[in-house]
Amino acid sequence: MDILKILSRGTKPNPKNQQPAKGSAATTAATKLLPSAGAIPHPQLFNDPVFSSSSSSRGKKRKRKNKGADKDGEEDGGQNDEEEDLSDVDFFAPPKPKNETVQQQHIEEDGGQEKKRNKKRKVKMLDEDERKQILRSHRLKFTLLSALAGPTVAELEVEVEEGGKKKEEEEKRSRKKQKKSSEGGNKEEEEKKKEKDTKKSSSKLAQLWPQPLTAFGQLKYDYGIDQTLADNITRQGFKVPTEVQMGALPLLLQPGSALGDKEMEKKGGVDFLAVAPTGSGKTITFLIPAIEGVLKARGEVEKEGEEVKNELRAIVVAPTRELASQIVNEGRKLAIETGVRVVLMKRGLRLQAEGGEEKAGVKEDSDSEEEEEGEKEEEQQDEDEEEEEKEDSDEEEGDAKRKDQEKKPLARVDILVTTPKILLNFLSDDGKLTNSKKTLPTVRSLILDEADVLLDPIFRKQTMAIWKSCVHPDVALTCWSATMASNIEALVTKHLSKRAKHFNNSRPLIRLVVGLKDTAVPNVTHKLIYTATEQGKLLALRQLLHPASSSDSGPPLRPPFIVFTQTIDRAKALHKELQFDIPLEAGGSARIAVLHSSLSDQIRTKIMAKFRSGEVWVLITTDVLARGVDFAGVNGVVNYDVPTSAAGYVHRAGRTGRAGREGGVAVTFYTKEDIPFVKSVANVIAASEKQAGKLHANGEETTTVKKWLLDALPKVAKEDKRKLKVRGVEARRAGGKEASITTQSSWERRRENNKRQAIEASKRRKRLALQGERQQGGGGGGGGGGGGKKENEEEWGGLDD
Numbered sequence: 001m002d003i004l005k006i007l008s009r010g011t012k013p014n015p016k017n018q019q020p021a022k023g024s025a026a027t028t029a030a031t032k033l034l035p036s037a038g039a040i041p042h043p044q045l046f047n048d049p050v051f052s053s054s055s056s057s058r059g060k061k062r063k064r065k066n067k068g069a070d071k072d073g074e075e076d077g078g079q080n081d082e083e084e085d086l087s088d089v090d091f092f093a094p095p096k097p098k099n100e101t102v103q104q105q106h107i108e109e110d111g112g113q114e115k116k117r118n119k120k121r122k123v124k125m126l127d128e129d130e131r132k133q134i135l136r137s138h139r140l141k142f143t144l145l146s147a148l149a150g151p152t153v154a155e156l157e158v159e160v161e162e163g164g165k166k167k168e169e170e171e172k173r174s175r176k177k178q179k180k181s182s183e184g185g186n187k188e189e190e191e192k193k194k195e196k197d198t199k200k201s202s203s204k205l206a207q208l209w210p211q212p213l214t215a216f217g218q219l220k221y222d223y224g225i226d227q228t229l230a231d232n233i234t235r236q237g238f239k240v241p242t243e244v245q246m247g248a249l250p251l252l253l254q255p256g257s258a259l260g261d262k263e264m265e266k267k268g269g270v271d272f273l274a275v276a277p278t279g280s281g282k283t284i285t286f287l288i289p290a291i292e293g294v295l296k297a298r299g300e301v302e303k304e305g306e307e308v309k310n311e312l313r314a315i316v317v318a319p320t321r322e323l324a325s326q327i328v329n330e331g332r333k334l335a336i337e338t339g340v341r342v343v344l345m346k347r348g349l350r351l352q353a354e355g356g357e358e359k360a361g362v363k364e365d366s367d368s369e370e371e372e373e374g375e376k377e378e379e380q381q382d383e384d385e386e387e388e389e390k391e392d393s394d395e396e397e398g399d400a401k402r403k404d405q406e407k408k409p410l411a412r413v414d415i416l417v418t419t420p421k422i423l424l425n426f427l428s429d430d431g432k433l434t435n436s437k438k439t440l441p442t443v444r445s446l447i448l449d450e451a452d453v454l455l456d457p458i459f460r461k462q463t464m465a466i467w468k469s470c471v472h473p474d475v476a477l478t479c480w481s482a483t484m485a486s487n488i489e490a491l492v493t494k495h496l497s498k499r500a501k502h503f504n505n506s507r508p509l510i511r512l513v514v515g516l517k518d519t520a521v522p523n524v525t526h527k528l529i530y531t532a533t534e535q536g537k538l539l540a541l542r543q544l545l546h547p548a549s550s551s552d553s554g555p556p557l558r559p560p561f562i563v564f565t566q567t568i569d570r571a572k573a574l575h576k577e578l579q580f581d582i583p584l585e586a587g588g589s590a591r592i593a594v595l596h597s598s599l600s601d602q603i604r605t606k607i608m609a610k611f612r613s614g615e616v617w618v619l620i621t622t623d624v625l626a627r628g629v630d631f632a633g634v635n636g637v638v639n640y641d642v643p644t645s646a647a648g649y650v651h652r653a654g655r656t657g658r659a660g661r662e663g664g665v666a667v668t669f670y671t672k673e674d675i676p677f678v679k680s681v682a683n684v685i686a687a688s689e690k691q692a693g694k695l696h697a698n699g700e701e702t703t704t705v706k707k708w709l710l711d712a713l714p715k716v717a718k719e720d721k722r723k724l725k726v727r728g729v730e731a732r733r734a735g736g737k738e739a740s741i742t743t744q745s746s747w748e749r750r751r752e753n754n755k756r757q758a759i760e761a762s763k764r765r766k767r768l769a770l771q772g773e774r775q776q777g778g779g780g781g782g783g784g785g786g787g788g789k790k791e792n793e794e795e796w797g798g799l800d801d
C-alpha cells in the first residue's frame, strides 16, 4: 500500500508535485530508498579512502602481509611482505581472503561438529600502519583518557582548563624570576619541569590504534567466543560490523590482544566510553561482551568441577522502560540456548544482594531455593510482571508486603536490564537515595546506555547509587551514547579514579568516538522550517501529512513517522487535533497514536507494538521516545516543538536512518518564540551536513542551514541553554500562552467544552437516577432539595473530570 497516495487522496493534485502512480519506476525507486522499504542496509556510515601516513609522508607504499599465511595463522613477522599499490583496495570487505582461508580451515578442522566453546586463538595483530588505515577510514578515534596510574583526565582537564589563566600568571612570575636571577639557573630548571609536564599530559591522553574487527567471523575464530553466541549473532543476518562494533568488540572481548599489551589483561580489562552515531548498533556491542563474560565465567566454574548457576554479573541501565525492554529483547535473541538469562527489572523481583535486612544469608537461600524451585521461578517472575502491571503507582510498600517479598525466591538473572529508579527501589527498599542499604557483590560489569542522560542531574544521584552498590573491585564501567558532553567524561573519570584509589585497582579508561562527536547521523535529510506561529505549525504538519498540496522541495516525509512535542499536554492536544486527519478508508484515527510517560505500562507497550507492526502510522510523543528506541522502518521525525538541547536534536533525528538506512527525513518547526534557542539545533544540522557532505564527496551537496541563517540566528547564552534543557520553551509549558495546540477559535472551544460537559452531566444524572431507583425500589423521585444536592455533587464531579 502506498501510504502517501492514500493520504494525498482528496486533495487537489498539484501537477508539479503530483506523486507518481503506484508501481511506476519513480515510485518504486523512491520507496526503495526509504527506511520503511525493509531492505537490509549496509550499516557502515564511513569508509573514506585513507592513505598510510607513512607511505604519504615517507613516499613509501603501504606494506601488506603475504597472502600465504602459514597454516597456524602465525605472524610471519613481516618477512614475506610485498609492496603493492593499495589505493583501490577495500580493506573492509568482510572477510579478507586471508581470513577466509583461516575461517575455512577452522570449519574443516571442526569437521562440521559444533563445539560449545571455540578454542581461543592468538589474535593476529595487523601491523600498526594497517590498523591506522582501517580506523581512520571508518573514522574511529581511540583516546586513552586515564592510564593505569598517574593523574586522571579530570585532573588533566583541570590542568588544561586552568592552564590559560595559570599559564599567564606563571609566565609573568617566571619572567620576573628570570630578571632577578641573572645566572639563569632557575630558568633551566623551570623549562625542564615544563617539558616534563607537557610530556606527561600528552602521554596520558594518547591516541590508541587497537586491532579492529573487520568481520563477525573473527569473533568466533580469533576471539574464541562461545559457539552458540556466535551462531546467534550469525542468525541475526548482520553481514558486516558497524563502526562501533569494529572498534569496541575486540577491546571489550580481549583488551590485551586488541592493544597488543599483556598488562591490560592482567588489570581485568578496560573501562570504556563509546560515542557513536544513533542506530549504529551499540546495543549488541555491549551485549555480546556481557553475554560472553557470563559464559566465560561459567566455563571457569565448570573447570573447577562446581555446579553452574545463574549469577547476576552485568547490569544494563537505560533511562526509559521502552528502551530497557528493547535491550532485553535484543539480549534474549543473542542468548538463545546459551542458558544466560537476560531479565528486565520489575517491582518485586528479588536479586542476589548483600546488606540491608537480607545480609549475606541471601546467597545461602539462593542455593537451596534455586535447586528446589527450578523452572517454577520463571513462572513466578511472570506472575510478578502481571502483578506489577496491575499496580498503578510507585508508592512505598507496606511492611507486611515487604516481608512477603523477602520470602520470594531469588530471581535467576545473569544480566539485568533496568531503569535507574526501579533498581534503586530494590536496593533501598523505599527508593530513597539516602537509604540505599543493599549491595550487589556479584556484578562485574555496569553498562550505562544513554550514559550522558543517566549521568545528567536528572538521573545522576540514582545512577551513582547503583554504581556504588556494585562493590566488586573488578567492576568495569562502560558508557554508551551518541552524545557525550565533556563534563560527563570528566565526571566518569573522576569517579573511576576515586574507585581506583578505594579498591587499589585501576584500569585504563578508553574513549572511542565514531565520526564527528555530537552530530546527527549522516544519512538523514534535515529540514528546518520557520512557521512563525503555533497555528503555522499545525498547517505545516498537515501539509506533511497530505504532501500533494505541499509546495515544499526535497524528499517528502512518508509515514510511518514520529512527531515530538515538548510536553505531555501538547502531545495529547496534538493527537486530539489530528486524529481525524487520516481518511477512514486508510484506517482513520487508528492510524494516529499518542505515547507519553503518564500512560500505563500496558498501554505504552501496546502502542509501541502497533507502531512497530505498521498499524499506527503517526506516533505523537514526547522525549520519552527520543533516545535509544529502535524502529527500523521509521521514515522520519517531526520536531513539532524544537528540542531543548543540541543532544536532544541528535537523538530525536536518530530515530530514523537506523543501521545505515537511507531516505530518512528530520523536520524541525520553529516559531518566533524559538528564535532565541534555535541556533544550537541549526549548528548540529550544519555540522551533520558537513560530515555527510564529505561522505558523499562526488554526490550532490545540499545544505539546509545556509550560512546567512547561521549568522543571523542569535547565539544562545550558557544560562539560557541550561534553562531550556530543564524547562523547555517557557511559553509552551502548561498555562503558557502558546501551550495549547488547536485550530479552533476560543469561542468554538468554549462551545465544544460546554457541550461536552452538558453531555457528561446528563449521563451522570441518568446514572445516579438509576442507582437511586434501584436503592429505593423504584419509589419516589426525590425532593427538589435532594435533587439540588445531587446536582451540586455532579457539578463538582464534572469539573474533576
Ligand SMILES: Nc1ncnc2c1ncn2[C@@H]1O[C@H](COP(=O)(O)OP(=O)(O)OP(=O)(O)O)[C@@H](O)[C@H]1O
Binding pocket: 041, 043, 238, 239, 240, 241, 242, 245, 276, 277, 278, 279, 280, 281, 282, 283, 284, 481, 482, 627, 628, 629, 630, 632, 654, 658, 659
Ligand atoms: N552489523 C549490523 N548490521 C546491520 N544492522 C545492525 C548491525 N548491528 C546492529 N544492527 C541493527 O541496527 C539497529 C540499531 O541498533 P541499536 O538500536 O543498537 O543502535 P544504537 O547505536 O543503540 O542507537 P541509539 O543511539 O539510537 O540508541 C538495530 O535494528 C540493530 O538490529
